[in-house]
Amino acid sequence: MTRRGEPVAADVVSLSHEGRGIARPGGKTVFIDNALTGESILFRYFRHRASFDEGVAIEIRNPSPARAEPVCRHYSVCGGCSLQHLRPDEQVRHKESVLLEQLHAIAGIEPRESLPPISGPTEGYRRRARLGVRFVHARGRALVGFHEKRSSRVADIDSCEVLHPEAARLLAPLSTLIGTLDHPETFPQVELAIGENGSAFILRHLRELPERDLERLREFERTQGVRVFLQPGGDDSVHSLIPGADRPLSYRLPQHDVEIFFEPTDFTQVNFDVNRALVGRVIELLAPGSAEQVLDLYCGLGNFSLPLARRAAQVIGIEGSKPLVAGAQRNAAHNRIANVEFQCADLASESAPHAFLQRRYVKVSLDPPRAGALEILRRLDLSGTSRIAYVSCNPATLARDARLLTGAPGFILDKAGVIDMFPHTSHSETLAIFERA
Numbered sequence: 428m429t430r431r432g433e434p435v436a437a438d439v440v441s442l443s444h445e446g447r448g449i450a451r452p453g454g455k456t457v458f459i460d461n462a463l464t465g466e467s468i469l470f471r472y473f474r475h476r477a478s479f480d481e482g483v484a485i486e487i488r489n490p491s492p493a494r495a496e497p498v499c500r501h502y503s504v505c506g507g508c509s510l511q512h513l514r515p516d517e518q519v520r521h522k523e524s525v526l527l528e529q530l531h532a533i534a535g536i537e538p539r540e541s542l543p544p545i546s547g548p549t550e551g552y553r554r555r556a557r558l559g560v561r562f563v564h565a566r567g568r569a570l571v572g573f574h575e576k577r578s579s580r581v582a583d584i585d586s587c588e589v590l591h592p593e594a595a596r597l598l599a600p601l602s603t604l605i606g607t608l609d610h611p612e613t614f615p616q617v618e619l620a621i622g623e624n625g626s627a628f629i630l631r632h633l634r635e636l637p638e639r640d641l642e643r644l645r646e647f648e649r650t651q652g653v654r655v656f657l658q659p660g661g662d663d664s665v666h667s668l669i670p671g672a673d674r675p676l677s678y679r680l681p682q683h684d685v686e687i688f689f690e691p692t693d694f695t696q697v698n699f700d701v702n703r704a705l706v707g708r709v710i711e712l713l714a715p716g717s718a719e720q721v722l723d724l725y726c727g728l729g730n731f732s733l734p735l736a737r738r739a740a741q742v743i744g745i746e747g748s749k750p751l752v753a754g755a756q757r758n759a760a761h762n763r764i765a766n767v768e769f770q771c772a773d774l775a776s777e778s779a780p781h782a783f784l785q786r787r788y789v790k791v792s793l794d795p796p797r798a799g800a801l802e803i804l805r806r807l808d809l810s811g812t813s814r815i816a817y818v819s820c821n822p823a824t825l826a827r828d829a830r831l832l833t834g835a836p837g838f839i840l841d842k843a844g845v846i847d848m849f850p851h852t853s854h855s856e857t858l859a860i861f862e863r864a
């Protein structure tokens with residue numbers, strides 16, 4: 428009988444989808460942080476459940492050849508990353524295995540061809556981050572960072588190897604700034620957004636800020652060269668600290684002669700290098716013709732729509748967020764692209780009437796949220812569609828939707844591959860190409 432807190436020996440037999448080692452000491456499954464397949468370890472339990480337990484490895488007795496030295500000195504505490512102990516190339520292989528397993532288990536299919544993975548820098552890549560803030564009275568300072576592993580507490584970090592350098596350099600100044608404000612305990616979070624032309628952050632606050640705090644923030648904006656936004660309530664309450672300061676952030680897709688402007692609240696991919704490669708591959712594989720009409724679902728600010736419009740006769744972009752639709756329209760005008768039309772529609776609705784559903788499209792692209800696109804795929808007339816490019820951030824819902832598409836609509840899964848948008852984490856994106864059978 429193992430006493431509470433006593434180390435336990437185990438052999439790791441495989442990795443879970445999220446990259447935790449799986450062992451079965453005594454017959455019961457245990458998911459173990461910092462453990463890799465084939466390793467013999469000592470671990471401690473930190474949670475017991477009815478059907479499985481959880482633990483963390485404290486000693487690795489025979490390290491796997493796939494093991495790596497974490498690049499960040501905060502890795503053992505900070506919950507921002509979960510796979511730094513696994514070599515980057517092995518992280519990608521693991522994500523590929525999870526994708527193929529989900530496609531087989533849920534849809535009973537596999538792609539005719541595996542696409543080579545899309546990878547990019549494994550450090551300094553992350554241009555967006557929502558960080559927790561906690562003022563610690565005993566220390567007299569504010570902590571700004573990701574949450575600790577398995578905890579709601581904010582990790583005490585002063586550096587981050589995955590954040591873009593422009594974001595990472597703001598961690599210490601933000602900690603100092605918040606500590607000087609009148610009520611530092613009333614700031615629960617800060618959101619960073621880094622463009623190619625500048626940076627910004629959104630400061631969430633739970634009480635009205637006095638003028639002296641506003642002046643401190645204005646001085647921070649001037650000295651740090653970063654746009655400051657305030658959020659006193661919900662998402663729609665976000666506003667610029669300096670009214671009328673109209674300097675949106677941007678990124679370029681130079682291969683397609685497109686520049687995308689965005690606000691800090693707008694959704695963009697966190698990894699610009701990988702996103703550029705992904706857009707290029709979607710255009711290459713979807714291969715829109717100069718006489719073809721293309722539908723781009725969940726189009727956001729036009730990340731795929733505008734490059735597609737450079738090649739297609741017309742692109743119809745559909746998005747559920749009115750601010751994003753307005754931003755996409757501005758981006759089309761900025762890039763002088765006239766053969767694209769953006770519409771706002773609830774793509775999760777099972778019955779709402781939408782004009783775009785009355786038309787047929789030769790090619791379709793979609794990049795849905797984690798919930799997938801089941802509702803809209805059920806309603807869409809795909810009888811005239813020859814090819815679909817599906818970008819997914821959730822292998823399970825992609826597999827579910829693939830089961831639909833390869834059924835009555837009559838498509839086959841031609842190609843699929845992993846996009847390593849979030850190195851050192853278990854999150855990945857997938858590009859799947861469906862062809863008319």
